[in-house]
Each structure stands twice: as structure tokens, then as C-alpha cells.
Amino acid sequence: xxxxxxxxxxxxxxxxxxxxxxxxxxxxxxxxxxxxxxxxxxxxxxxxxxxxxxxxxxxxxxxxxxxxxxxxxxxxxxxxxxxxxxxxxxxxxxxxxxxxxxxxxxxxxxxxxxxxxxxxxxxxxxxxxxxxxxxxxxxxxxxxxxxxxx
Numbered sequence: 001x002x003x004x005x006x007x008x009x010x011x012x013x014x015x016x017x018x019x020x021x022x023x024x025x026x027x028x029x030x031x032x033x034x035x036x037x038x039x040x041x042x043x044x045x046x047x048x049x050x051x052x053x054x055x056x057x058x059x060x061x062x063x064x065x066x067x068x069x070x071x072x073x074x075x076x077x078x079x080x081x082x083x084x085x086x087x088x089x090x091x092x093x094x095x096x097x098x099x100x101x102x103x104x105x106x107x108x109x110x111x112x113x114x115x116x117x118x119x120x121x122x123x124x125x126x127x128x129x130x131x132x133x134x135x136x137x138x139x140x141x142x143x144x145x146x147x148x149x150x
Contacts, residue, residue: 021048026087028054044084049148051088055101056080057138066138070107073139074114081142082118090146095124098144105130107139 028043044053058066058073058080067073082092100111108128124144134141 023047024088026084028056044088046088051085051090051094051146051148053081053084053142053144053146055141055143056084057135057141059136059138064136066136070104070110070139071114074107074111077138077140077142078114078118081144085146088146090148092118093121094146094149095119095144096147098124098126098142100126100128101131101134101141102128103131103134103137103139111140 024046025042026044026046028041041054043056044051046052056077058077060067060076067076085092085094102108102111105128111128131141
């Protein structure tokens with residue numbers, strides 16, 4: 001019986017800590033101007049120190065068209081991810097998990113050549129998945145999770 005009070009106190013503190021976690025939503029980056037109000041999702045959600053980044057494609061915000069080739073597409077989508085991460089007060093090196101969907105698995109090397117240039121430290125855990133076709137003819141869709149360094 002004497003262990004009930006400490007256990008109850010620990011549960012209450014954990015609940016209070018979870019309730020105190022601040023959540024902030026960010027608009028999607030890189031969405032063409034014609035679709036700014038259309039997406040039914042947040043571009044990213046910061047919950048405490050963890051940023052959850054929604055799927056982001058390699059569409060030019062000005063034209064709504066994907067990159068002309070895989071290298072340009074990779075740069076476009078990673079620039080968008082970088083902007084999202086930085087808007088939340090984090091850096092690309094805070095990414096801990098990244099998932100890449102590619103319309104053509106043959107673009108693996110082209111994507112990697114660009115991807116490496118966005119990190120200074122250790123690389124995040126990652127998956128590269130062939131998806132056959134992506135929304136709007138995109139070459140890539142990238143999503144991930146970043147944790148704010150202390």
C-alpha cells in the first residue's frame with residue numbers, strides 16, 4: 001500500500017508533463033500559390049522538441065511543376081524540407097528519420113548526391129522507397145522527424 005502514493009504521484013507528474021507539451025502547426029512549404037489553401041494538412045507539427053514533417057514533393061511553388069530532372073527535383077524538395085525545419089527553429093542535422101518516396105528507383109544515386117550536401121554531421125535513419133507514381137508527377141516525396149538538439 002505504501003507504494004501506491006509514489007506510483008500515483010509519478011503518473012500525475014507524467015500526465016501534467018504531457019499536458020504541458022506545446023504543439024505548433026506550420027503551413028506546408030513549397031506548395032504552389034494556387035493550392036495554398038487547399039491542402040487538408042499541416043506541413044509540419046512541432047510537439048515539444050519533436051518536429052513531424054508531412055510529405056513534401058519537388059514542386060516549384062511558383063509554377064506548380066516538378067523539377068525538370070531528378071537532381072533538380074531532389075534540390076527542390078530538400079530546400080523545402082530545410083525551410084520547414086528552419087521555420088521550426090531546428091536544422092537539417094536535427095533530422096533523426098527521413099522517408100523518401102521516388103517515382104523511379106533509378107533516381108537513387110541522383111538523390112543521394114544532393115542529399116549528402118544538406119548535412120554536416122551524422123545522417124538520419126532513412127528509407128528510400130520506389131513508389132511508381134507520385135502526386136502531380138513529382139520525382140520525390142520526402143517526410144521525416146526531427147528532434148531539437150539541446
